[in-house]
């Protein structure tokens with residue numbers, strides 16, 4: 001196992017063909033500094049101890065693994081959930097935000113900067129900034145600010161400054177531009193915190209390392225509960241951080257099948273989904289190489305998913321490599337299957353899942369029906385409180 005993590009990524013941040021840092025020279029210098037600092041600090045006793053203490057006393061880790069008896073009875077299989085919805089602030093994202101903020105503190109930075117689309121990453125980073133007493137500046141498209149009002153309010157309550165991106169389409173891409181611009185004005189005192197296993201090196205590696213805790217805990221907990229490893233492990237894939245977090249602990253277990261679930265959206269036509277690995281081609285996006293969805297001109301294609309945390313036209317470079325290696329099976333769940341799973345888990349287990357996580361639950365249910373003798377471990381990446389109004393207003397309540 002350790003050999004895998006030594007080998008990937010290589011010194012230049014490549015996972016075989018994918019990853020790297022395709023960025024302007026000014027940014028290159030900063031990324032190199034962060035990489036060097038991370039390599040040193042992340043191995044220090046102080047850093048490891050502080051992160052361990054934060055995870056236990058602040059985040060409430062380890063999060064439990066839970067056996068879904070009623071869901072399993074209805075659909076077959078033995079279905080288990082890794083409960084990242086119970087991680088502080090309600091999703092796995094805080095795992096890497098606390099790591100990034102702790103690194104910022106050790107580097108003597110004063111301010112955390114990031115972009116956010118739906119606002120989930122912004123809220124998690126604002127939480128981390130409040131904990132460490134750091135300033136926080138979240139860039140967000142003007143259109144998204146209107147759409148994601150509750151998360152904007154959360155960020156403000158937590159003390160973050162929300163900066164509207166007012167050019168172009170006023171959504172995620174413009175927020176990225178705006179945040180990078182702000183970062184490059186003062187790299188001495190600020191650090192850019194990426195929200196998934198994407199972006200230029202070292203972020204795919206760092207975010208993966210901070211998320212590995214999910215897999216390490218889950219593997220041990222599952223073994224304790226059942227005396228064996230799961231037959232299947234399932235996670236949804238947007239950028240891929242929650243998925244790589246849980247997969248990383250099972251990559252060398254040949255009998256354990258790994259499934260990454262992408263959003264199939266409304267249909268499989270371009271613009272109606274965000275199934276990057278299934279329909280994409282390798283290209284460079286946002287400073288790194290990965291599978292991407294692109295239009296005829298080679299520009300990032302419009303993407304859509306009912307789960308706003310999954311609608312990204314790229315994907316983590318490590319996932320791109322794992323796909324080519326055949327180490328992980330990537331498949332699709334559409335909006336309808338997602339909504340059905342959202343209600344099934346709510347009504348059979350009393351757990352309202354995030355719409356992102358509902359993709360993984362839907363796929364787990366399918367696997368259970370196909371393999372009634374097998375055990376299935378699903379990474380429940382977050383809770384669904386943020387989604388309740390949208391789901392009920394759009395789809396209504398089931399009978």
Ligand SMILES: *Cc1c(COP(=O)(O)O)cnc(C)c1O
Pocket residue numbers: 091092093120121195196197236237238239240241242243309310354356357381382383
């Ligand atoms: C952001 C988010 C995701 C998608 O991000 P990954 O990096 O692919 O994990 C999944 N689930 C929840 C609850 C999220 O907030």
